Amino acid sequence: MKILFVCxxxxxxxxxxxxxxRSYGNDQVIPASCGLHPAMTIDPKTxxxxxxxxxxxxxxxxxPIQMMAKMEFDLVVNISGHQLPVAFQAPxxxxxxxxxxxxxxxxxxxxxxxxxxxxxxLLDEVANK
Numbered sequence: 240m241k242i243l244f245v246c247x248x249x250x251x252x253x254x255x256x257x258x259x260x261r262s263y264g265n266d267q268v269i270p271a272s273c274g275l276h277p278a279m280t281i282d283p284k285t286x287x288x289x290x291x292x293x294x295x296x297x298x299x300x301x302x303p304i305q306m307m308a309k310m311e312f313d314l315v316v317n318i319s320g321h322q323l324p325v326a327f328q329a330p331x332x333x334x335x336x337x338x339x340x341x342x343x344x345x346x347x348x349x350x351x352x353x354x355x356x357x358x359x360x361l362l363d364e365v366a367n368k
Contacts, residue, residue, distance in 0.1 A: 240365050241269045243312045243327075245319055249274025249301040250282045252318045252336055255351055258289050258296040259358040267365050271310070275319055277301035282340070284347045292351070316361070318354075 242260060246253035253272035260270035278301050289296045308325040315331045317323055320338070323331065334357050339346040 240267060240313045241271070241311065242361075243307055243310075243315045243329075244270065244272040245274065245304060245307075245315060245317050245323065246272075247275050247319050247321070247338060248278035248282075248340065249303075250278035250280065251285045251340060251347070252338065252350060252354060254281050254285055254296055254299050254301075255289060255354045256316065256318065256358050257299060258294045259355055260362065262294050263359065264362040264365065267362060271302075271307060271312070272299070273302040273304045273307040275304055275321060275324065277303050282347075284339075284344050288344060288347045288351045291348075292355075 244253040244256040257272040312329040339350045
């Protein structure tokens with residue numbers, strides 16, 4: 240199953256979700272991520288808090304949604320809190336997860352833990368289909 244995770248900058252939330260899906264669901268899913276307005280790099284706090292739990296996202300990079308809209312996915316997970324500017328053939332699921340941009344590393348950890356929970360639930364759902 241090909242899953243696309245979308246947030247605003249593709250620097251924090253969608254990168255975390257992609258990292259979790261890649262680490263925990265590599266036999267079930269092919270994850271990707273993108274942003275509505277991609278940042279130049281992944282936020283260093285994202286790399287740090289994911290590394291704290293043994294998940295390496297430092298080689299992932301930000302991509303624009305327009306680039307990913309040309310690809311086929313089985314599911315799109317919108318974490319941006321905004322309407323997507325492009326249409327996908329796949330169903331779109333919304334995750335309501337606050338953006339920790341500009342906040343403390345502790346807020347990044349809270350976001351990471353919430354995304355981990357949502358991603359594990361999604362992978363469990365995929366495995367039981």
